[in-house]
Amino acid sequence: MNAIVLLGPPGAGKGTVSDVLIARGYNHISTGNLLREQIRLETPLGLQARERMDRGSFVPDDVVVGMIREVMAASDGSQKFLFDGFPRTLIQAQMLEKLMVEVNGEVKQVVLLDCPDHVIIDRLVGRRTCGKCGSVYHVTFNPPSQGNVCDVEGCELSQRADDTEETVRKRLAVYQQRTEPLIAYYKEKNLIVTINANQSIAEVRADVSDALGVDAL
Numbered sequence: 397m398n399a400i401v402l403l404g405p406p407g408a409g410k411g412t413v414s415d416v417l418i419a420r421g422y423n424h425i426s427t428g429n430l431l432r433e434q435i436r437l438e439t440p441l442g443l444q445a446r447e448r449m450d451r452g453s454f455v456p457d458d459v460v461v462g463m464i465r466e467v468m469a470a471s472d473g474s475q476k477f478l479f480d481g482f483p484r485t486l487i488q489a490q491m492l493e494k495l496m497v498e499v500n501g502e503v504k505q506v507v508l509l510d511c512p513d514h515v516i517i518d519r520l521v522g523r524r525t526c527g528k529c530g531s532v533y534h535v536t537f538n539p540p541s542q543g544n545v546c547d548v549e550g551c552e553l554s555q556r557a558d559d560t561e562e563t564v565r566k567r568l569a570v571y572q573q574r575t576e577p578l579i580a581y582y583k584e585k586n587l588i589v590t591i592n593a594n595q596s597i598a599e600v601r602a603d604v605s606d607a608l609g610v611d612a613l
């Protein structure tokens with residue numbers, strides 16, 4: 397059971413570029429999506445996580461690692477994982493390493509999506525998502541074909557509560573403080589491949605495909 401980690405600031409395009417690897421059989425695990433599902437189901441975990449997520453703070457490490465442990469326990473050993481938004485702290489990275497050892501697997505590569513802050517703010521403030529299927533759009537950079545409606549489900553798109561400019565700035569500060577140290581951690585293990593994420597969606601997808609040795613979609 398091997399894994400690829402997508403690393404980078406919120407809004408760098410991790411979810412968007414995931415399609416490349418999902419099409420190659422990777423099981424896409426976004427801790428943000430898993431947490432939002434818990435909120436939607438109004439579970440105790442979701443109710444506890446919501447307040448932190450809405451103000452741009454992290455959910456505690458043990459909660460997030462517990463969710464990943466469950467996902468891995470439920471999978472058969474042949475699956476390849478694509479972790480998106482996990483790990484986000486050094487403790488999570490160390491715990492992931494232990495979990496991978498337990499299943500005889502390893503993190504094969506860490507793809508760092510590099511993107512300047514001002515681009516991120518524009519991307520997140522204009523992000524719209526489908527509550528049903530999770531499709532991600534942007535009002536300007538990746539609009540749906542009709543109005544504010546999902547191309548797949550035909551339902552109204554919504555804006556995430558944490559995608560306001562104020563909360564995005566907070567999330568960027570938290571990223572710098574708590575997640576950026578992972579770059580040195582994975583560089584030391586020789587696992588990092590850095591991609592310029594400040595290009596068109598098609599260019600970023602092509603660069604990720606090239607870097608990982610899969611054909612561009």
Ligand code: ADP
Nearest residue numbers: 407408409410411412519523533534537596597
């Ligand atoms: P992340 O998963 O890293 O938080 P998303 O994939 O949700 O980021 O992308 C954030 C926003 O930016 C979305 O609205 C998406 O449509 C848009 N976006 C993603 N990649 C690009 C890109 N290369 N150029 C322009 N907009 C992009």
Ligand code: AMP
Nearest residue numbers: 427428448449453454455460481482484
């Ligand atoms: P995302 O969908 O990746 O932008 O994540 C949305 C929010 O979920 C983050 O701002 C955090 O509050 C929370 N979250 C997601 N993944 C993690 C993680 N690995 N560790 C801590 N909090 C997380």
